[in-house]
Amino acid sequence: MSPKPLAMRDAFLERLHHEMVVDERIFFVSADFGSPVLDKIRANFPDRFVNVGIAEQNLINVSAGLALEGYKVFAYAIAPFITMRCFEQIRVSLALLSQVRPMNVNLIGVGAGYSYVVSGPTHQCYEDITIMRALPAVEVMSPSDHVVAEKMFDYCTNNMGPKYLRLDAQVLPVIYEGGAPDLQDGFQVLREGSSLCLLATGFMTHTALEAATELAKVGIEVGVIDLFAISGFDEAALKKVLGSYKGLVSLEEGFRARGGVDSMLFDFLGRIGSMMRMYNIGVDPGYRFELGSRAELHEQVSIGVNAVVAKVRGFASSATTPINPALS
């Protein structure tokens, strides 16, 4: 039986609630942010739950202090606030300090990309991957459905270090109906293609799958890869998978060309000496205040299914042409 779609945070928190029964070292810290599952955690484990209030700087520092006392800490808030309001606390008390003193702190940010659809740009989050991946000590994870999100919980409890999980606020369709993928490689091939490969993260993996279906209708067979470990994927494994393609398209629900997944992949291709052409799809840089459905907002900023199909079709013709024929 395939799993019923769930909010990532609910799947993650259910797993956490279950584990708190057996693991007395798990401590949950919220910055006045909740969910129905969280109510159970608060009720059943009052001694290992604390709400610091609307105070993300203190959320991070208190989490660091708890972690130094040996707790496995889960800090929970809305994605833009848990990354950007308290970035220096993350840098100093988690990234720097964890290099000297072992600590396990997991930042659970809810509201990736446009998932707070009508709340506007304060609550939407297009910069978090960029700034969090700038901290070498912090692992950045971006699940595409609740099945992966739930599995990431076990990774978080079993591995030391600061980590950032970027969770979608909406209930997304299930991608991993047959069960969670192995997290080891940090990515999962969802569809094989002939010359082009779409590499997406989070919500954009769904967009990539839809776009691939549309592109197939016009004879363009593209591969689709779901990248869920943004900072910790297996480079050799990805290199091998990409080896059969001529072009790569990155898709992220974050600003285009501002240091996010696209920049990471450009860097990766450069370092492995790949001659593969790459095209980056992300949010047109700039803030917008227009209201609309998530699909409508995505089309406005050039990351909707229609925009992606059009861009990939344009790229498909150029990608197979060497940048400089003399080099080929």
Place this chain on the structure above:
Amino acid sequence: MSAHLKKEIAGIDLAAKAKWVWAETLRIHRRAPETRIASSLSPIEIFVSLYYGGVLNFDSQQPYSPDRDRCVISKGHGSICMYPILADLGFFGMEELERVCETGSFLGGIPDPIIPGYETINGSLGHGLGVASGMALGLARGERPQSVFVVTGDGELHEGANWEAIMFASQHGLDNLNLIVDNNSTAMLGYTEDIVSNGDLSKRLCSFGWECWEVDGHDVSAVHAALLKSKSTRGGKPKAIIAYTLKGHGVPGLENAALSHIRNPAPEVIDDLLKGFE
């Protein structure tokens, strides 16, 4: 140093020890002028009382012993005086004091937790109290008896994150948490009062639900007594000692000067001051 947690160092003359630390701190600064001297001279009696006065439980051979009292030194740059104290107590060798700020030394211009005895990252102000609050919460929830001490400056309290922690600590009745404010009244570019005043800090903290004591920060007996009182008080409130100190204490021209933070006394001035300490 024995491997046992230090509960009391019998027969120590705290005032004499403070003098020695003062001289050693100046010596370090003479060798390593990159260190911040003025703000490292104001908290000497605080640290001497904590470490030699039987206030803190610590084990210099096992700096992270779970049974230790935690001491978070948030005013990092202004704690170079901790270098001779930690060396003297056996956290590392005295010879390390000769290499401050040199290649390969772990004793830098701003102390980091690569130094045995330092708990946290300190160079950026305003983080220590929040981290210490998390430690205190963890200890309290785990029903462990250890205390947490935090030393901040008064200028440092401009950082808003402190006030998030101040409210949090009283909300949770963290009476294992002891804040010591090295109130030297001076930030980098002038007197705290003229930049952004902390007002009546004691009153302010009390209104936030803390228990407070004020003390002359250079009267080592008074500081020592206040620390012991604070540590032993477990009345459901976090506690603060506001220690009124002088930045650049004991150095003519530096003491209580508005710009003392960014001034270095000339080597010959230090040499003169150190006569009689050899």
